[in-house]
Amino acid sequence: MGLGLGMTANGAATRRRLFLRTWGCQMNVYDSGRMADVLAPLGYAPVDAPEGADMVILNTCHIREKASEKLFSELGRLREMKREREAAGAGMVLAVAGCVAQAEGAEITRRAPWVDIVLGPQTYHRLPEMVARASRAAGAVIETEMPVEQKFDHLPEGAASQGITAFLTVQEGCDKFCSFCVVPYTRGAEYSRPAAAVLAEARRLVAAGAREITLLGQNVNAYHGEGPGGRVWGLGRLLRALAEIPDLLRLRYTTSHPRDMDEDLIAAHRDVPALMPYLHLPVQSGSDRVLAAMNRGHTAAEFLAVVERLREARPDLALSSDFITGHPGETAADFAQTMALVERVGFAGAYSFKYSPRPGTPAAGAPLQVPEAEKDARLQALQALLREQQEAFNRSRIGLTMPVLLTGPGRHPGQVAGRSPWLQPVHLLGPAALIGREVPVRILAAHPNSLSGLLLAEDAPSPSLRAEEPAPA
Ligand code: 5AD
Numbered sequence: 001m002g003l004g005l006g007m008t009a010n011g012a013a014t015r016r017r018l019f020l021r022t023w024g025c026q027m028n029v030y031d032s033g034r035m036a037d038v039l040a041p042l043g044y045a046p047v048d049a050p051e052g053a054d055m056v057i058l059n060t061c062h063i064r065e066k067a068s069e070k071l072f073s074e075l076g077r078l079r080e081m082k083r084e085r086e087a088a089g090a091g092m093v094l095a096v097a098g099c100v101a102q103a104e105g106a107e108i109t110r111r112a113p114w115v116d117i118v119l120g121p122q123t124y125h126r127l128p129e130m131v132a133r134a135s136r137a138a139g140a141v142i143e144t145e146m147p148v149e150q151k152f153d154h155l156p157e158g159a160a161s162q163g164i165t166a167f168l169t170v171q172e173g174c175d176k177f178c179s180f181c182v183v184p185y186t187r188g189a190e191y192s193r194p195a196a197a198v199l200a201e202a203r204r205l206v207a208a209g210a211r212e213i214t215l216l217g218q219n220v221n222a223y224h225g226e227g228p229g230g231r232v233w234g235l236g237r238l239l240r241a242l243a244e245i246p247d248l249l250r251l252r253y254t255t256s257h258p259r260d261m262d263e264d265l266i267a268a269h270r271d272v273p274a275l276m277p278y279l280h281l282p283v284q285s286g287s288d289r290v291l292a293a294m295n296r297g298h299t300a301a302e303f304l305a306v307v308e309r310l311r312e313a314r315p316d317l318a319l320s321s322d323f324i325t326g327h328p329g330e331t332a333a334d335f336a337q338t339m340a341l342v343e344r345v346g347f348a349g350a351y352s353f354k355y356s357p358r359p360g361t362p363a364a365g366a367p368l369q370v371p372e373a374e375k376d377a378r379l380q381a382l383q384a385l386l387r388e389q390q391e392a393f394n395r396s397r398i399g400l401t402m403p404v405l406l407t408g409p410g411r412h413p414g415q416v417a418g419r420s421p422w423l424q425p426v427h428l429l430g431p432a433a434l435i436g437r438e439v440p441v442r443i444l445a446a447h448p449n450s451l452s453g454l455l456l457a458e459d460a461p462s463p464s465l466r467a468e469e470p471a472p473a
């Protein structure tokens with residue numbers, strides 16, 4: 001295949017073009033960044049398009065929808081590109097990473113033998129070695145086991161700058177085995193990184209310009225990492241330590257499970273001002289029957305009780321959630337309970353999906369599959385309600401003064417864009433020199449997915465999130 005490592009005689013890496021295509025969740029975005037970090041010492045630098053790339057990595061997602069069909073159609077297009085490059089005397093290393101790679105393994109190279117490397121999410125620290133092996137071997141390299149060695153121990157320290165807002169994986173994998181979900185099979189058992197490693201990575205991100213860090217994990221609030229002196233730290237303790245880092249203005253974490261919302265974490269929402277008042281807490285359904293069938297391990301009332309405790313701790317907290325319509329066995333009455341729960345909580349945002357069977361998961365083979373049209377009708381009704389709630393929440397910000405973290409230039413000249421404490425995009429007129437700063441903004445208008453406002457003088461009295469009551473929605 002002629003795919004060398006690109007080392008010159010004196011050991012320096014030659015420049016090579018790396019195209020990374022990422023599907024799916026924020027953890028895949030983070031993983032893609034780390035794959036780029038791992039390959040940087042070999043001379044690979046990211047480019048924006050696959051044309052002319054020396055290496056293409058497709059980082060896949062398997063959680064919903066027709067993931068493998070999407071992958072194979074993309075691989076079909078890349079086959080042509082690879083052929084053309086080979087005809088021109090160049091090569092293209094083609095790798096499939098992520099959860100589809102983990103789930104399908106050798107099936108990928110059987111159907112697409114022009115793929116050089118198939119790697120699961122737990123092995124990307126070994127990419128350089130795989131690239132070397134792919135260049136020597138006649139066949140493809142497939143690495144989808146879940147090694148005992150932890151990839152985090154083998155990743156380079158100099159994480160590339162992610163900008164003003166950054167992701168940081170603190171926990172990976174899941175032991176909960178919800179009936180519908182592939183994550184426990186593709187991402188493996190729950191693992192928490194030691195607190196010291198998380199703190200060191202956060203300090204590096206802040207030194208590279210990050211002002212807001214979102215901690216990532218499939219089950220992030222199940223975090224139980226090794227702390228100083230061999231003690232175990234939960235997520236609340238970790239957030240308190242992270243909040244001490246100078247210049248780190250904002251913290252968030254995602255995705256949480258209602259069962260792991262412990263006292264200390266709830267208290268952190270009261271005690272840690274840097275912890276933003278917006279929480280993604282998937283509930284999936286409002287029916288106890290369906291929650292039991294889903295193996296969620298909590299009832300609707302228990303979810304509501306967690307929400308109440310969180311709101312007591314942080315009265316301005318807004319919530320988002322995930323929902324599935326048409327899980328096997330879901331009746332119209334069950335779905336009505338989901339609608340009732342949504343009415344009762346009032347969400348500021350949400351993701352909702354039709355149930356889609358994932359091969360190998362218990363729900364896929366369960367009786368009483370719900371007809372597609374029914375799933376769809378329920379999804380439409382749910383989304384209409386959730387959209388209404390999101391718009392009402394956005395409108396309720398009008399008239400408030402709030403700190404906005406400016407993250408970049410706006411769409412129009414003279415505009416800058418940022419994020420509200422509730423993760424809403426905010427547009428305003430202001431100088432680009434303020435990008436990276438948190439500035440006081442008075443919200444003037446609300447749109448379905450964003451806000452616009454007026455920059456207040458920075459010497460204006462420090463804005464308070466809690467002092468002003470939201471305008472009625
Ligand atoms: N079908 C539909 N939605 C799913 N999700 C996970 N698996 C499935 C599935 N098989 C949704 C859940 C989860 C979110 C990330 O994706 O709502 O919280």
Ligand code: SF4
Pocket residue numbers: 174175176177178181182183184218219257
């Ligand atoms: Fe999947 Fe989340 Fe359930 Fe784990 S807790 S199995 S990641 S839905």
